[in-house]
Ligand code: FES
């Protein structure tokens with residue numbers, strides 16, 4: 042990697058970074074330092090097939106709801122923060138920022154993932170879908186539609202995450218039972234307590250009667 | 254202007270107007286605001302529970318890439334009283350750079366002694382929370398006794414029960430953290446903030462006061478709000494910091510707390526622990542209630558229970574003695590949390606009553622029916638629609654209902670009966686709450702010549718479907734569909750409004766909206782009558798139409814509006830002033846006992862399954878009956894009631910702020926070790942709203958969360974036959990209770 046690719050803004054050259062990293066590693070364990078060195082010896086270019094990014098911003102391109110969007114982020118930026126802070130896609134919410142609450146759930150190639158727990162650079166080349174994709178003009182996808190019908194949202198801050206997770210379950214298994222859907226929502230938390238109304242929505246989506 | 258006798262929309266189920274925007278992520282919360290050139294800010298916080306700052310070095314930080322501005326709130330020599338106390342804020346071009354800058358700051362502290370455990374601080378001398386040499390962590394917060402308590406209290410006792418009960422500190426855990434985006438205009442004279450707040454005009458006002466600028470120069474916008482529960486009533490210190498940083502950087506600044514900060518400093522419900530002694534005569538009438546309790550408001554001050562409401566609900570107990578102490582600890586100040594003090598009161602009272610009922614061999618429902626406070630004779634005469642006048646009637650009806658809904662008579666068994674390791678049980682608890690509203694809540698309505706209707710006020714929608722409440726009322730009066738009404742809330746320039754706390758918003762705004770809608774209708778009639786060659790009195794509203802009674806002619810709404818020509822009609826409505834209400838009894842009765850009201854009752858029954866081998870409790874069903882006066886939106890009411898129950902089940906079984914004694918720090922400032930239940934952990938919730946339109950509108954936010962935890966506690970007692978004294982009722986505590994020598998509650 043040529044030094045011209047280093048971000049002038051970062052104020053920390055790649056060489057500084059490696060030196061600091063190496064020093065820290067030696068002081069902790071020799072093994073970690075060794076790993077670093079096999080990947081990139083100071084002063085020597087790394088193997089050409091390993092892309093090296095950072096620490097300054099790197100150009101990335103993300104496919105969000107069918108649109109290519111590009112920006113430049115430091116490699117440490119999560120997919121969630123790239124979407125929210127750099128691309129103004131704010132349907133996915135930052136709540137716990139460490140993979141517990143599900144508010145940041147997006148679909149990556151159809152699979153629900155916690156976007157706070159994945160780096161933006163890793164999501165390149167994959168189809169990302171957020172809650173914003175579940176409405177087309179005035180036409181609502183059945184999942185958010187049922188959320189509205191049964192009032193399965195109060196403050197609504199958790200809702201896009203639940204909606205995406207629920208959409209993902211039903212996409213994978215259109216015949217999912219209410220139990221299957223609830224299973225798929227285990228990684229989401231709602232503080233306002235909309236679970237009861239969510240169950241109404243789930244039963245309706247699964248075409249099952251609820252209560253007599 | 255009473256509420257319409259014939260209700261077309263009021264009290265029905267109406268879907269929230271902004272539901273589609275919220276569920277598809279299009280609704281923009283404060284956290285979602287991205288302004289051009291916006292910077293990001295972080296706050297440096299004290300890692301010690303109690304320390305003096307020796308030095309702060311920010312020189313390296315101010316040279317880090319992307320650094321924009323810094324604002325100091327503490328200085329060397331200052332003493333900080335809890336881990337999480339603010340030192341300074343830093344803004345940088347990106348969040349990542351703001352973090353880097355924060356890490357580059359060097360602070361030296363002199364750690365000082367601290368307390369984060371109530372029981373220890375209770376035994377301590379002196380103060381770890383400041384206040385000088387005379388000060389102490391423990392301060393009296395109430396001492397009361399009925400006359401001659403000692404002589405009379407236990408004279409007729411057929412059974413006396415004495416035990417300890419309590420509940421830990423919990424966090425509000427709003428999903429949208431506290432914070433805001435602050436932007437000054439080019440001249441640095443006018444400030445706009447997008448704040449996550451329950452008090453839109455107040456937030457603007459407080460910032461104006463802080464910067465010593467005219468109130469008109471600060472605007473607060475809160476279109477959507479991700480949870481507050483009593484913890485978000487102003488800009489807070491982080492709001493001041495953000496606005497300072499924005500001013501210094503001459504760029505907009507976003508400062509939202511992260512999750513650890515949110516749990517550490519974003520608000521907490523104070524703990525309450527107490528010894529309760531309760532006695533009843535042989536008829537099962539409670540004769541004496543004695544409580545000696547304490548709890549921690551954190552580093553703040555004040556009671557942690559509702560002192561005057563002990564015993565809770567059953568206020569007619571003849572002999573009462575109560576004492577309360579506030580134990581100040583080195584942790585954040587308690588904030589109002591959904592029905593402040595009430596869930597604690599309910600746990601201290603209702604669990605003791607069940608234990609006493611068990612000693613007397615009385616069914617818990619009988620015990621409650623016998624001890625309900627009577628309808629107040631004076632109130633029946635003077636204010637017949639109030640809680641005081643109706644409480645016995647309301648609770649009796651509710652108990653009857655919830656008993657049938659839960660199939661209590663078939664399912665209930667004496668405590669601890671049942672075979673096998675998995676035990677089931679039922680528990681009941683009652684609650685009450687005020688929930689009255691007041692002005693000012695000026696509401697402006699505009700009717701356009703194209704038939705459009707706009708309703709504007711500065712009040713906020715916290716997820717309570719407040720927009721929908723407004724639309725229902727306006728649509729009811731104008732004969733329209735709620736979807737036809739465009740409602741704007743959450744902008745301070747629409748005038749004053751009352752903060753959304755204590756279930757006051759719906760009762761505070763609804764009468765004003767009604768008045769505005771009626772005024773708008775009247776102004777509309779006055780404008781079109783001459784053009785139609787009729788008298789105003791000849792016009793009336795029918796669904797979708799204006800009726801010309803004289804010509805027996807029904808004119809579709811839009812056509813009628815077209816007669817306005819170029820000029821839309823505008824009208825406002827608001828509460829009478831407090832002075833007017835005080836002076837004029839008729840006015841007061843209308844606004845505070847018929848249009849709105851205060852005081853509700855609610856009863857809940859919880860069903861649990863306890864695994865006596867693992868100690869795991871599952872709450873399987875909760876039945877909740879709630880009075881809320883006149884129901885505006887049944888769908889929204891039921892949502893809030895069920896949500897209250899969810900919060901109560903979390904309180905009973907999962908939530909607890911755990912502080913490390915040695916470091917004085919919160920060890921679970923997150924959402925993984927701070928437990929909040931997901932959908933699979935939650936009971937089926939069966940809500941029944943009592944509609945009492947003659948009472949007027951009363952708030953629903955607080956009440957339904959109050960009695961859930963006590964009902965769950967009683968259900969566990971019913972299941973296993975021993976009392977688990979302290980909530981949350983974790984497996985560890987359940988097993989410990991089971992391991993105690995038999996004999997029920999200790
Ligand atoms: S924000 Fe990603 S799981 Fe909570």
Ligand code: FES
Pocket residue numbers: 194195196197198199200230231232233234235428479480716
């Ligand atoms: S609706 Fe508020 S957190 Fe779920």
